[in-house]
Amino acid sequence: MMQALIEPVVVDCDPGVDDALALAMILATPKLDLVGVTTVFGNLGIDQVTANAAGLLALAGRGNIPVAKGAVSSLTGKFSGGVPHVHGKDGLGDQSLLSGVQSSPLGKHHAAVQLVSMAKESRSNGGLTLVALGPLTNLALALQIDPEFDTYVKRVVLMGGNAFCMGNATPAAEANMLGDPEAADIVFGARWPVTMVGLDVTHKVLLSSEQLSRIAAQPGFSGSVTSRTVPFYQSFLKRMNGIDGIYCHDPSAVAFLLAPELFQTRALPVRVETKGISRGKIWPSLGDTDDESPEPWQDRPAIEICTDVQGPKVSSLIERALLES
Ligand code: BDR
Ligand code: CA
Numbered sequence: 001m002m003q004a005l006i007e008p009v010v011v012d013c014d015p016g017v018d019d020a021l022a023l024a025m026i027l028a029t030p031k032l033d034l035v036g037v038t039t040v041f042g043n044l045g046i047d048q049v050t051a052n053a054a055g056l057l058a059l060a061g062r063g064n065i066p067v068a069k070g071a072v073s074s075l076t077g078k079f080s081g082g083v084p085h086v087h088g089k090d091g092l093g094d095q096s097l098l099s100g101v102q103s104s105p106l107g108k109h110h111a112a113v114q115l116v117s118m119a120k121e122s123r124s125n126g127g128l129t130l131v132a133l134g135p136l137t138n139l140a141l142a143l144q145i146d147p148e149f150d151t152y153v154k155r156v157v158l159m160g161g162n163a164f165c166m167g168n169a170t171p172a173a174e175a176n177m178l179g180d181p182e183a184a185d186i187v188f189g190a191r192w193p194v195t196m197v198g199l200d201v202t203h204k205v206l207l208s209s210e211q212l213s214r215i216a217a218q219p220g221f222s223g224s225v226t227s228r229t230v231p232f233y234q235s236f237l238k239r240m241n242g243i244d245g246i247y248c249h250d251p252s253a254v255a256f257l258l259a260p261e262l263f264q265t266r267a268l269p270v271r272v273e274t275k276g277i278s279r280g281k282i283w284p285s286l287g288d289t290d291d292e293s294p295e296p297w298q299d300r301p302a303i304e305i306c307t308d309v310q311g312p313k314v315s316s317l318i319e320r321a322l323l324e325s
Pocket of ligand 2: 013014015016018019042043133134250
């Protein structure tokens with residue numbers, strides 16, 4: 001009998017309401033094996049997002065999954081203080097979701113060290129899929145620690161960037177890319193296969209308030225996460241963007257793992273702007289300029305950029321996954 005292949009996954013994240021939903025999806029999906037979680041500053045400071053990651057796993061009854069704390073700031077030492085107005089002061093909607101939850105101790109090593117060792121270990125097991133849901137600092141640091149790191153990893157699927165649309169953190173840039181553009185430029189230039197699930201598609205994947213109510217009514221982990229963390233995020237999006245529901249940024253990266261056929265992609269080399277008002281903007285080269293391959297893009301690998309998506313189908317897939325846990 002054919003056995004469904006199980007994909008070992010490490011999530012590098014900054015929870016964050018949508019990071020929490022992405023974790024819930026992975027935990028509910030038998031073909032994905034969450035072997036570790038690493039954390040990075042982003043939505044809030046590193047201590048808060050790390051406590052959130054460990055607490056969420058404990059709440060899900062999966063406190064055995066190792067959590068390693070990572071970068072406190074970008075490669076150049078920048079951290080803006082995060083976005084408590086988007087995710088709440090506790091990063092999880094300010095409804096004390098994790099109060100009284102006993103988390104397992106954190107791993108001893110820095111996230112970047114832990115990433116290298118998990119990637120090395122999983123080489124005999126088909127290789128590791130890295131799902132990156134925050135600034136890319138830990139991945140860039142891991143490449144600095146071990147320049148062969150990109151060859152140990154099977155693939156990187158990341159939420160971030162805006163190839164052919166506006167940003168969300170600034171008119172130019174998406175939040176995760178703005179968090180550490182220097183790191184992102186390193187990650188996009190490395191030898192691993194990278195898929196970018198950015199705003200070009202995540203702004204087309206909405207969970208409606210009806211879908212959210214159905215998930216929130218579930219008794220399990222996703223139900224608690226949705227009923228307690230989502231309302232804060234949802235009211236921010238209503239105020240800011242006038243939508244009735246939420247954009248599924250981080251969950252869309254997980255959806256890509258499960259149903260890539262619902263996404264349209266283009267393979268293009270990418271650079272990331274690190275200066276000025278466009279800091280954090282990713283620039284794919286279409287090869288249609290006067291100079292077919294301008295110098296900054298020369299010899300850069302092609303990144304699989306998600307350019308379009310069957311939004312309602314992906315949103316149903318996310319709902320179904322969340323109803324499972
Ligand atoms: C990304 O930024 C963070 O606020 C979210 O968690 C997501 O990873 C969306 O731009
Ligand atoms: Ca995130």
